[in-house]
Amino acid sequence: MTKLQTPIKPATATGSAGSFVARSTVKAADLEHRRKINFNISRYNAAVPKGKQQFAQLELARQLLKNRKWQAIEQLPQHLLQFEQAFASRGGEVVWARDAQEALDAILQICQQAQCRTLVKSKSMVTEEIHLNDFLEANDIESIETDLGEYIQQLDGEPPYHIVTPAMHKSKEDVARLFADKLGCEPGLTPEQLTQVARHKLREKYANAEVGVTGANFLIADTGSIAITENEGNGRLSCALPPVHIVVAGIEKVIPQLQDLAIFWPMLATYGTGQQVTVYNSIISGPRQPGEVDGPTRMVVILLDNGRSRLLADARSREALYCIRCGSCLNACPVYKNIGGHSYETTYSGPIGKVITPWLRGMQPYKHLSYASSLCGNCTEVCPVRINLHELLLHNRHEAVRQGESNLAERLAWKAWKTASLSRTMMNLGNGRLKNRMVNRLFTAWKKQHADLDFAPKTFNQLWKEQETK
Secondary structure (H helix, E strand, O other): OOOOOOOOOOOOOOOHHHHHHHHHHHHOOHHHHHHHHHHHHHHHHHHHHHHHHHOOHHHHHHHHHHHHHHHHHHHHHHHHHHHHHHHHHHOOOEEEEEEEEHHHHHHHHHHHHOOOEEEEEOOOOHHHHHHHHHHHHOOOOOOEEEEEEHHHHHOOOOOOOOOOOOOOOOOOOOOHHHHHHHHOOOOOOOOHHHHHHHHHHHHHHHHOOOOEEEEOEEOOOOOOOEEEEEOHHHHHHHHHOOOOEEEEEEHEEEEEOOOHHHHHHHHHHHHHHHOOOOOOOEEOOOOOOOOOOOHHHHHHHHEEEOOHHHHHHHHHHHHHHHHOOOHHHHOHHHHHHHHHOOOHHOOOOOOHHHHHHHHHHHHHHHHHHHHHHHHHHHHHHOOOOOOHHHHHHHHHHHHHHHOOOHHHHHHHHHHHHHHHHHHHHOOOOOOOOHHHHHHHHHHHHHHHOOOOOOOOOHHHHHHHHHHHOO
């Protein structure tokens, strides 16, 4: 296995364990928030089983998907170079960005060359990762989200709440009030009317934008193409109408061959939204060619590392790069459904976010995310690529300690617990009542979020001896 040789600058964090606990505590007690999330996830849970019916052998399809991603990641440098060569052969440009700042600098340079004042952007989590909208605004470039959910969140000044459904936490009444406040609409519009309002506003932006930005669901190595899948058509408008098209994609998005889409597209659709296939699926292989009448005259793909090489270099955590961003693990996670997406204070929330964020943005500031899990394994069960998410959370905990990201009190406490657990004599000391008093007075932090620990009146050793003497 050859890893990418790309130095990475240290990540800076905006969140903290204290902030995460505080936000989670508030959100977990918000019953209205829980009602909205449960309603939206219940619709997802009703749709996904129907989508799965298209697969005669679903588990075989999942294993095939994982095998193809395994091949892509194990040979990632070769596939990326193959993509670059094929894409460049059709007039496309490739920029290798080691971190967010290099990607932002490249985008700004392209926008300045295009004399860009307005930029339209389709839904893209990787551009959220590098905080593109804030950067462009600081450089006097108007950046407009064109996905309806992202547009709602942009109007409200919030980041996406969910990988697939950015405004999942908002009801139709919330959106109607927001549009009335920000766009001057009549209050109480229906979802259909709200969609028409957004369409009217955005059509003008598409026509006037000098630059369009998209992500890429997949980078196809053998043809040098990007594949975009969406349900609104905004992605096609963002990449086809403006004269310049910028693609920002994480290096893990590569797949070996065009024919792999035959399994990737339907699996992404089924596990992402419960569809058999999404409404719009596009394959773009470069800028406008001679004799073609439409499309951008310039197309640039920015391949972003931004910490992914750290994941790639770790043989155990490398599996997290298989993720196709379907969001199914978020919808299955009991923690996510109670605390919501914004409590994580990260681009990628839920189980997959808890696994990859400490590697992308630094173990020390984000190690607490790996503990925000019941380790129930539901995320692993629903993942279409069969990523062992709950095991990777345990690996993150181990890795944080190995890197020295634990204090003396924590190390001493676990050493004492291990010593006692491995000693039958110590485990047999005292009765259950005595142990309850001692442990519940000692573990005060645990008791803030949990009920008192309650030991059995008799130890297993005592019960075994009593059984043997009968």
